[in-house]
Amino acid sequence: DTGVSQNPRHKITKRGQNVTFRCDPISEHNRLYWYRQTLGQGPEFLTYFQNEAQLEKSRLLSDRFSAERPKGSFSTLEIQRTEQGDSAMYLCAARTSGGLTDTQYFGPGTRLTVL
Amino acid sequence: GESVGLHLPTLSVQEGDNSIINCAYSNSASDYFIWYKQESGKGPQFIIDIRSNMDKRQGQRVTVLLNKTVKHLSLQIAATQPGDSAVYFCAENSQWEAGGASYGKLTFGQGTILTVHP
Numbered sequence: 001d002t003g004v005s006q007n008p009r010h011k012i013t014k015r016g017q018n019v020t021f022r023c024d025p026i027s028e029h030n031r032l033y034w035y036r037q038t039l040g041q042g043p044e045f046l047t048y049f050q051n052e053a054q055l056e057k058s059r060l061l062s063d064r065f066s067a068e069r070p071k072g073s074f075s076t077l078e079i080q081r082t083e084q085g086d087s088a089m090y091l092c093a094a095r096t097s098g099g100l101t102d103t104q105y106f107g108p109g110t111r112l113t114v115l
Numbered sequence: 116g117e118s119v120g121l122h123l124p125t126l127s128v129q130e131g132d133n134s135i136i137n138c139a140y141s142n143s144a145s146d147y148f149i150w151y152k153q154e155s156g157k158g159p160q161f162i163i164d165i166r167s168n169m170d171k172r173q174g175q176r177v178t179v180l181l182n183k184t185v186k187h188l189s190l191q192i193a194a195t196q197p198g199d200s201a202v203y204f205c206a207e208n209s210q211w212e213a214g215g216a217s218y219g220k221l222t223f224g225q226g227t228i229l230t231v232h233p
Contacts, residue, residue, distance in 0.1 A: 002158070033220065042204050042223025043159065056220065091158050093221075102147050102208050104221060106158035 003029065004094050004107035012113045013082055020078045021110045023092030032075050033104060034067055035091040036060065043091050043106075049075060082114045127230045134195045136227045138188040138205035147208040149221070150179060150190045152201045159204060162190070195231050202226040 003026035013019050025032055030051050035043035046065070048056040051072040061067075064082075069075040079086055089111050093104035128134050140148070146167040151159035163174045165181050165188075172179050178191040188205050206221040 002160075004158075006158075035221075040225070042206070042226055043221070045220040045222070048220060093158075102210060103149060103161050103164055104208075105161060106151075108156075109158045111156075 002105035002107065004092055004105055006090075006092050006107040006110050008110055009108060010111045010113075012115065014115050015084060016081055018078065018080045019082055019112065020076055021090055021092075021112075023075045023077070023094075023107060024073070025075075025092070025094035025107075027073065028096050029094030029105070030072065031095045031104075032069060033093040034075070034077050035093060035106075037089040037091055037109070038087075046077075079112075082112075084114045087112055087114045124225065125228045125230070127232065128195050130195065130197060130231055130233050132195055134190075134192040134199070134229060134231075136190045136192075136203050136205075136229065138190075138224055140186050140188060140205070140207050140224075142207055142209065142222070143183075143186065145207045145209055147210070148179070148181065148188050149206045149208065150177075150188075151204045151206060151223075152199075153204065153226070154201045162203075192229075195229075197231045197233055200229055200231045202228050 005024045007022045032049040034046040037043040046058050046061050047067045049069040052069050064080045067077045089109045091109045092107045095104045149164045150162040152162050153159045163177050163179045165172045165179045170181050176193045180189045204223050204226045206223045
């Protein structure tokens with residue numbers, strides 16, 4: 001158990017619809033990351049939160065994507081007007097500040113299929 | 116841009132053999148590397164990490180070697196078991212401070228598929 005849960009695990013939607021994913025890390029994980037992974041590739045960084053502040057966004061995060069972490073605990077990733085190219089596994093990772101390790105612990109991911 | 120890549124996309128071994136998975140990285144400024152294991156339909160699972168001030172680190176049945184001269188990272192799995200079958204990724208952690216805030220992200224390689232035959 002990595003202490004990071006994600007919901008839903010699978011999402012099938014039609015092109016043009018909006019979708020929202022949720023990530024719940026344990027309270028000690030004040031740093032939260034979103035990644036996208038397509039088949040056969042490694043995860044690609046999307047965005048990073050330290051507590052409630054979104055400190056970095058990848059150029060992969062188009063205007064249709066928005067992420068929030070309103071209370072510094074759970075986070076949501078929303079995709080508006082989904083496109084078939086958005087089909088991927090969306091992974092959330094989290095870690096604590098300081099300590100002896102910079103390891104990010106991943107959740108199980110949300111598999112998005114856009115028809 | 117900077118990238119992390121793997122030499123071999125697939126590796127097949129017999130149960131009980133030792134496995135070696137290789138990774139090349141290009142960001143010489145990175146000071147931390149992680150190996151992850153990912154099984155089908157699951158998120159990446161932490162295996163072992165190493166900082167750039169080390170050249171070797173051992174865990175349970177796994178060893179990570181870091182050669183900064185040639186920017187090469189390897190994961191050795193001893194007595195490989197069928198349960199070790201998965202995709203293995205190396206990742207480079209890039210972290211920096213700016214404006215009093217801390218930033219960081221992982222850059223992953225493409226992955227190596229390890230198949231262990233009983």
